[in-house]
Amino acid sequence: MxxxxxxxxxxxxxxxxxxxxxxxxxxxxxxxxxxxxxxxxxxxxxKADAAAEARNFLAEPVIPSRTLSTGEPSPVLADSAKPDHFGPYRVLGEIGRGGMGVVYAAQRVDDTFHRKVAVKVMAAGSGDDELARRLRTERRILALLEHPNIARIYDGGTTEDGRPYFVMEHVIGVPIDEYCSAHRLSIRQRVTLIRRVCAAVDYAHRNLVIHRDLKPSNILITEEGDVKLLDFGLAKVLENEDQRERISEATVPWRQRLTLNYASPEQLRGQAVSTASDVYSLGVILFLLLTGTHPRSFEGLSPWEAEQKIGSDPPPRASVRAKSRNPIAHPVAEESIKIGRQLEGDLDAIVLKALRFDPNARYRSADQFAEDLNRYLSALPVAARRGTFRYRLGKLLQRHSLAAATTAVVLVLGIALTVSSVFSANRLSQSQTRLLEEQAKLERTQSFLLGVFQQAGPYVAEGVPLTLREAVDAQAERLSDSFGAPPEVYAATLTTLGWVYFELGSLDQALDLHERALAVRQESSLSDGALAGILDGIAAALREQWQFDRADQMSSEALELHRRSEENPPGLLRSLNHRVKLFCLQKNWDLADPLTVEAMELVRIRFDDNDPESAIALVQRGQVLKHLGRRDDARQLYQEAEALFARIYGPRHPILAPLYNNLGVIEEEAERFHSAEKYWRRSDAQYATAFGDDFYDRVIPLTHLGRLLHHTGAVERAETALRTSLEVAVRSPALGPRHEIAYWGRSAVALGALLAATGRCSEVEALLGTKVEEWRIRSKNPLIGEAQALLEDCRAILENAIPENFEPK
Amino acid sequence: MTTHVSTEVTDLLLAWRNGRQEALAELMEFVYSRLLRIGGAYLKDERADHTLDAAALVHECYLRLVQQERVRWQDRAHFFAVAARLMRRVLLDHARRRESLKRGSEIAKIPLDEAMDSFPIRQPQLIALDQALHDLEAKDSQLSELVVLRYFGGMRKEEVSEVLGISSATVSRRWRTARAWLFEYLSEDG
Missing domain, CATH: 1.10.10 (Arc Repressor Mutant, subunit A)
Structure with missing residues (x-):
């Protein structure tokens, strides 16, 4: 053959x-x-396929792929003989074994109090210098630490055969997670417990020790309810104050001992480890105590796979996980939902802040983590959720429940002065003053927006309702001076209007207003957050004008300010989204990738499920993943965005149309043709419903659909779709010659290919014959090349077909 | 590990991705020598408490040789593809040396051999399979490549899909072709 x-x-x-x-x-x-x-x-x-399958031929890789331990300590080292004693300590029994050695219960021979101790010794016969070194390091570290919540070291020595050992406090207790379940602790009790663990870890940090292996089995709770931190076998002493270190090559094999489920991203990647790495592990433990599950399970994964997963899938909110918990483990569904509700908001935010991918975005230390848990317990605003006006107001009301009823009424009336009098009885704290300022700013902006609609009302405009655009213009004119508002309010109003123009597509006006807002800076200082918002506005407008370099510069500056000020998480998310869009337009997926991860983290942390920016972040993350080849993940995000958009705008909103189109593309690539067809039809219908049958963007899903149907052999249906598409492109009033290739051309070339394939070459000639020449002069669109090739084929066929009695020489 | 080693490997990796085919050969040579050393050390270090698997060994190698900040995950998939080819070579060399030993020839054992004898490689006539792969490569190089990645590299469908630039659905179908062909080929032989 x-x-x-x-x-x-x-x-x-x-x-x-x-x-x-x-x-x-x-x-x-x-x-x-x-x-x-x-x-x-x-x-x-x-036949061979069936036989190979039946005999598991090549079913497993040549070296069976067993993955590293995901949680359990490494199995037994070769050391079966129980020693009698270590120095003056008589061995009573074995307590446990780990990757590094064996732990025995023992008693000092001459101790009249018969106090029990634990002896940790390097396993016999291992003869490993590295192990011995680690054990000595652990001994040295424990000697540094003297804290009621850290198992204390008493003594140390070397066995007769030269193995190092040390003697420490004998702790009788159970792992923290078991303790919480056994005692059915409430959420608050669990938080309190973790806060105490944080205190012990913070003590170690302040002594420049990073634990690096925090997990429930290393955190025991005694019968008296005391926390005891154990096993500093992987701990590291920081050499200097900058609190960072790089894992040396020699310690790389120790990565194998990492417990994947609790290891921080930087540990999985073998990168610099800091106190924030312990914070991460504490975050995982808190998540576990709150939900009974790990944020992400790395069961059965290699460190490499775990690392990949951790880098691209932000952890879920604890509340969401609690609600969706396995009903078998937690038979009372209502209970799960109740717990879920308790976690919503502050605890969600705290856990997610501890679990941030970027160590710098986490709590800097266990102390800061504990501090925020304290704030949660005292119903103070938590740092993890610093930001929105509504959030802080809510917290204020939570604390001043007596004043709450009054305040609510006052707010409805919207009389800021009265608000201040309510609180003037107390000494006004700084944050309360700020709150009032924000309230004032909000009201100014609201009244301005109200002005827009008053302009548009029939009475104001002498019986003829203005278009939205005219109303905005009229109101913008009134903004020629600061209308007596404080500078910051004036700037906020200008930039809000700038965004309105941006949405209306008037980029020059948008730029003008943003730049005027920026000019306010010359008279009065603006906060970082306000400044960042203005720069975002400028960057977005520049981007739409294809001025990528300047847009890049502005948006980078804006993002930096947002990150620094931390005062406005919604603004940060919007800023990220715009910057991602900038990179997506330039097809720079590598730069977009980390930003979309950051945006996703924010989406998970924030609680405003009605913010379209959240949905945009989902879509853009999906886009990036799709281009990085992770189609299934992309699809999942698109679907999540779909649900969110539908909730915010309703299921008929046109914003869903491009999303359906993208989903169609993904489904086609995954060779789920039926599903692709469904999405494209929905996309088309959505456009038509929202903007009418002649709306030009219908062409996009319709051509996709036509090409798909053509390739899957449904030629007639394909032709119908493509002809509809062509008609839409012809009829659409909004399309000038500039868009002819992109819309009409797209449909025509797809239809041409179908006609050629079904032997109707003269129709192809009639359809594209004159156009192609015209296009070639104007544009470099790759579509033109395709059209030309098609046309040439058809012409060749037509020429050869004419002489029927043609005979080759 | 010195800095220049990781720089070199990283540069070669990037060059290969950017289409410089010679970079692959250089990369192979370089990583091969390292893989032997690390592999030997790895197996010697780890006692009964660690299992060796291809993925872990290669991952370790990757961590040591590549500057991770500079490469994207797609590059990593490509690195693993290199490593899969190397696994084939390492295992084949090992199998051949063992054959020669049986025949009484004098061939120096390398540290890896001893370790390898002790772990459970599934070797359905490894040398015959290698020959079959050579023949398959002449007919359709994508098919043999796919077998190397999956069987020797222990790579998952998605990773193979990234390296070969085909969809994972296609990976599955092509895999069955390759497997069926190899099965038939090896049955005829035996």
Whole structure:
């Protein structure tokens, strides 16, 4: 059999695999009727395939892929003989074994109090210098630490055969997670417990020790309810105050001992570890105590896979996880939901801040973590959720429940002065003063927006309602001076209006207003957050004008300010989204990638599920993942965005149309053709419903659909879709010549390909013949190349077809 | 590990991705020598408490040789593809040396051999399989490549899909072709 037939046989074999077994024979009969040798080859392939499957031929990689430990300590080291004593300590029994050695319960021979101690010793016969070194380091570290919540070291020595050992406090207790379940602790009790663990870890940090292996089995709770931190076997002493270190090559094998579920991203990647790495592990433990599950399970994964997962899938909110908990483990569904509600908001935010991918975005130390847990317990605003006006107001009301009723009424009336009098009884704290300022700013902006609609009302405009655009223009004119508002309020109003123009597509006006807002800076200082918002506005407008370099510069500055000020998380998210869009337009997926991860973290941390920016962040993350080849993940995010958009705007909103279109593309690539067709039809319908049958963007899903149907052999339906698409492109009033190629051309080339394939070459000539020449002068769109090739083929066929009695020489 | 080692490997990796084919050969040579050393040390270091698997060994190698800040995860998939080819070579060399030993030839053992004898490689006539792969490569190099990545590299479908630039659905179908062909080839032989 020649190589061409051999390949053909393989192609057909791969096709036939998709068919149900009972249809295979008929299909082969039909397809290979005139090629018996190919048919025979395929039959043999099918037989071999079944036999290979049955015998597990090559089913597992050559070296069976067993993954590293995901939680349990490494199994036993070779050391079965129980020693009698270590120095003056008599061995009572074995307590446990780990990767580094064995722990025995023992008693000092001459101790009249018969106090029990624990002796940790390097396993016999291991003869490993590295192990011995680690054990000595642990001993040295424990000697540094003297804290009621850290197991204390008493003594140390070397066995007769030269193995180092040390003697420490014998702790009787249970791992923290077991303790919480056994005592059915409430959420508050669990938080209190973790806060105490934080205090012990912070003590270690202040002594420049990083634990690096915090997990429930290393945190015991005694019968008296005391916390005891154990096992500093992987701990590291920081050499200097800058609190960072790089894992040396020698310690790399120790990564194997990491417990994947609790290891921070930087540990998984073998990068610099800091106190924030311990914070991460504490965050995982808190998540576990609150929900009974790990934020992400790395069960059965290699460190490499875990690292990949951790880098691209932000952790879920604890509240969401608690609500969706396995009903078998937690039979009372209502209970889960109740717990979920308790976690919503502050605790969600605190856990997620501890679990941030970027160590700098986490709590800097266990102390800061504990501090925020304290704030949660005292109903103070938590640092993790610093930001929105509504949030802080809510907290204020929570604390001043007596004043709450009054305040609510006052707020409804919207009389800021009265508000201040309510609180003037107390000494006004700084944050309360700020609150009032923000309230004032909010009201100014609101009244300005109200002005827009008053302008648009029929009475004001002498009986003729203005268009929204006219109303905005009229109101903008009134903004020629600061209308007596404080500078910051004036700037906020200008930039709000700038965004309105941006949304209306008037980029020059948008730029003008943002720049005027920026000019306010010359008279009065603006906060970092306000400044960042203005720069975002400028960057977005520049981007839409394709001035990428300047847009990049502005948006980078804006993002930096947002990150620094931390005063406005919604603004930060919007800023990230705009910057991602900038990179997506330039197809720079590598730069967009980390930003979308950051945006996703914010989406998970924030609690405003009605913010369209959250949905935009989902879509853009999806876009990036799609281009990085992670199609299924992208699809999931798109679907999440779909649900969110539908909730915010309603299911008929046109914003869903491009999303459906993208989903169609993903489904086609995954060869789920039926689903792709469904999405494209929905996308088309959504456009048509929202903007009418002649709306030009219908062309996009319709051409996709046409091409798909053509390729899957549904030629008639394909032609219908493509002809509709062509008609839309012809009729659409909004399209000038500039868009002819992108819309009409797109449909025409797809239709042309179909016509050519069905032997209607003269129709192709009629459709594209004159256009292609015209386009070539104007544009470099790759579509034109495709059109030209198509046309040339058709012309060649037409020429050859004319002389019917043509004979080759 | 000195800095220049990781720089070199990283640069080669980037060059290969950017289409410089010679970079692959250089990369192979370089990583091969390292893989032997690390592999030997790895197996010697780890006693009964650690299992060796291809992915962990290669991952370790990757961590040591590549500057991770400079490469994207796609590059990592490509690195693993290199490593898969190397696994094939390491295992084959090992199998051949063992064959020669059986025949009484004098061939120096390398540290890896001893360790390898002790772990459970599934070797369905490894040398015959290698020969079959050579023949398959002549007919359709994508098919043999796919087998190397999956069987020797222990790579998952998605990773293979990234390296070969085909969808994972196609990876599955092509895998069955390759497997069926190899099965038949090896059955005929035996």
């Amino acid at each position: 020649n190589i061409k037939d051999w390949r053909r046989a393989n192609e057909l074999f791969e096709e036939v695999l998709d068919l149900p077994e009972e249809e295979q024979k008929a299909w082969l009969d039909q397809t290979c009727s005139d090629q018996p040798s190919i048919r025979e080859e395929i039959e043999r392939r099918l």
